[in-house]
Amino acid sequence: MSIPTQLKYSKSHEWVKPEADGTVTIGITHHAQELLGDMVFIELPEVGRNLKQKEECAVAESVKAAADVYSPISGEVIAVNSPLVDEPGKINEDAYSSWLFKMKPSNVAELDGLMDAAAYTELVENEDH
Amino acid sequence: MLKMTPLNHVHRDMNAKMVDFGGWDMPLHYGSQLDEHHKVRQDVGMFDVSHMLSVDIRGPQVRDFLRHLVANNVDKLTLPGKALYSCMLTPQGGIIDDLIIYFLSETWFRIVVNAGTADKDVAWMIKQRDELAPHLEISPRRDLAMIAIQGPNARAKVWQVIPGSQSLTEELKQFQSAAVGQYFIARTGYTGEDGFEIILPAADAPVLWKALHDVGVSPAGLGARDTLRLEAGMNLYGQDMDETKHPLESGLAWTVDLKSERDFIGKQALLKMPATHHLVGLVLIDRGVLRSHQHVVGQKDGVEYQGEITSGGFSPTMNQSIALARVPVQIVIGDEVNVIVRDKQLRAKVVKYPFVRNGKALI
Numbered sequence: 001m002s003i004p005t006q007l008k009y010s011k012s013h014e015w016v017k018p019e020a021d022g023t024v025t026i027g028i029t030h031h032a033q034e035l036l037g038d039m040v041f042i043e044l045p046e047v048g049r050n051l052k053q054k055e056e057c058a059v060a061e062s063v064k065a066a067a068d069v070y071s072p073i074s075g076e077v078i079a080v081n082s083p084l085v086d087e088p089g090k091i092n093e094d095a096y097s098s099w100l101f102k103m104k105p106s107n108v109a110e111l112d113g114l115m116d117a118a119a120y121t122e123l124v125e126n127e128d129h
Numbered sequence: 130m131l132k133m134t135p136l137n138h139v140h141r142d143m144n145a146k147m148v149d150f151g152g153w154d155m156p157l158h159y160g161s162q163l164d165e166h167h168k169v170r171q172d173v174g175m176f177d178v179s180h181m182l183s184v185d186i187r188g189p190q191v192r193d194f195l196r197h198l199v200a201n202n203v204d205k206l207t208l209p210g211k212a213l214y215s216c217m218l219t220p221q222g223g224i225i226d227d228l229i230i231y232f233l234s235e236t237w238f239r240i241v242v243n244a245g246t247a248d249k250d251v252a253w254m255i256k257q258r259d260e261l262a263p264h265l266e267i268s269p270r271r272d273l274a275m276i277a278i279q280g281p282n283a284r285a286k287v288w289q290v291i292p293g294s295q296s297l298t299e300e301l302k303q304f305q306s307a308a309v310g311q312y313f314i315a316r317t318g319y320t321g322e323d324g325f326e327i328i329l330p331a332a333d334a335p336v337l338w339k340a341l342h343d344v345g346v347s348p349a350g351l352g353a354r355d356t357l358r359l360e361a362g363m364n365l366y367g368q369d370m371d372e373t374k375h376p377l378e379s380g381l382a383w384t385v386d387l388k389s390e391r392d393f394i395g396k397q398a399l400l401k402m403p404a405t406h407h408l409v410g411l412v413l414i415d416r417g418v419l420r421s422h423q424h425v426v427g428q429k430d431g432v433e434y435q436g437e438i439t440s441g442g443f444s445p446t447m448n449q450s451i452a453l454a455r456v457p458v459q460i461v462i463g464d465e466v467n468v469i470v471r472d473k474q475l476r477a478k479v480v481k482y483p484f485v486r487n488g489k490a491l492i
Contacts, residue, residue, distance in 0.1 A: 037161075038162050040418060040443040041417060041450075063162050063352060063445075066418065066420065089163075
């Protein structure tokens with residue numbers, strides 16, 4: 001599967017979509033779900049929680065393993081994708097539409113520090129070898 | 130360099146996700162572990178279990194040797210083809226391995242052992258043989274492969290593919306086996322479903338695998354094998370027991386024969402061992418997933434206790450998390466315990482396992 005070019009990526013395999021209104025939407029990448037296998041449990045952060053960049057904020061568990069989700073940037077959680085909790089398998093079907101939570105960034109400069117699709121593609125390819 | 134079964138290239142051709150399983154390059158899944166799990170519960174699936182080792186022991190009075198070697202009583206094996214599940218113990222009562230013994234004749238028994246323990250098992254058997262029965266011949270059969278076909282439609286699919294097998298195997302009860310040409314077919318498995326395990330020459334394995342696939346038997350990987358066996362309440366060596374644990378605290382008292390006068394390795398230790406812990410089933414009440422090594426905590430009659438999950442995971446059939454846990458014997462079925470999952474304590478109910486048998490949840 002190709003890596004969407006309009007998104008930004010973290011080293012810990014979260015994707016970040018900058019929205020027109022200045023907020024960002026966050027999920028885990030296709031590569032991450034592929035490594036984990038069938039997803040069976042999702043725990044989302046609380047709305048209103050203030051997160052620091054790289055802070056543990058959600059949990060994604062598959063049949064195989066539990067993985068922490070780290071906040072790719074600092075900011076406040078303004079929405080979570082609650083229906084996903086009952087259908088974690090949606091992440092396996094389409095990781096890039098199955099968002100986990102939305103944030104209001106507190107330091108927009110952090111977005112520039114994230115990888116673009118080309119850099120993330122390289123990271124994934126290096127991991128595979 | 131990882132070890133490979135005779136089906137390794139077949140798995141790769143089928144786009145399996147391969148993993149290092151105790152030094153073996155094995156298929157974890159072929160796309161979706163959940164789909165493979167459901168397929169076995171509802172229809173049929175097949176597993177490459179050729180990493181497990183068949184060990185043939187041949188010679189006069191094999192039975193006498195096995196009476197001493199293993200904790201279950203091989204005298205229960207009266208009809209040729211009959212199989213017996215047993216532990217092989219250290220003198221201290223620790224579990225060297227769990228295995229299945231097939232009685233083929235009074236001069237030939239076959240023992241199927243786990244992959245990860247195969248080398249030490251064979252070394253142990255040879256050591257005992259040298260002391261007690263040097264006339265016996267012990268042959269590890271790496272020339273054989275093993276395919277498990279499991280699910281409600283498993284037997285019918287095997288009959289469709291192996292000519293003449295139906296008449297020779299349809300009367301087999303659970304834990305019985307029969308030879309069909311070069312195939313050794315046993316009505317055994319590790320899923321809680323009906324089915325066969327077939328031991329056959331390594332070179333024939335890819336042909337049988339493809340023939341089964343052609344009649345609609347889906348391949349299933351080690352991932353599904355683990356969730357199926359956990360639902361079926363079957364122990365996994367290295368997780369639910371090992372050499373530091375004895376059978377009575379591992380849910381395996383039913384496989385140990387302490388009543389007969391027969392002496393076996395580990396018996397004296399077991400007779401002296403106080404049973405302080407036992408293995409119970411847990412069903413998670415709160416949301417989350419139980420995993421092995423998580424701590425079980427709580428209070429009973431004002432006394433704090435601790436236990437540990439030995440195998441935990443998500444049950445696809447029950448759509449909730451289940452586990453096997455070793456807890457003090459004071460904790461009994463119906464109790465509620467807490468399990469520490471990351472920074473939280475989640476509630477779980479103590480239940481009698483198996484959790485699932487023949488496609489149906491029992492809890």
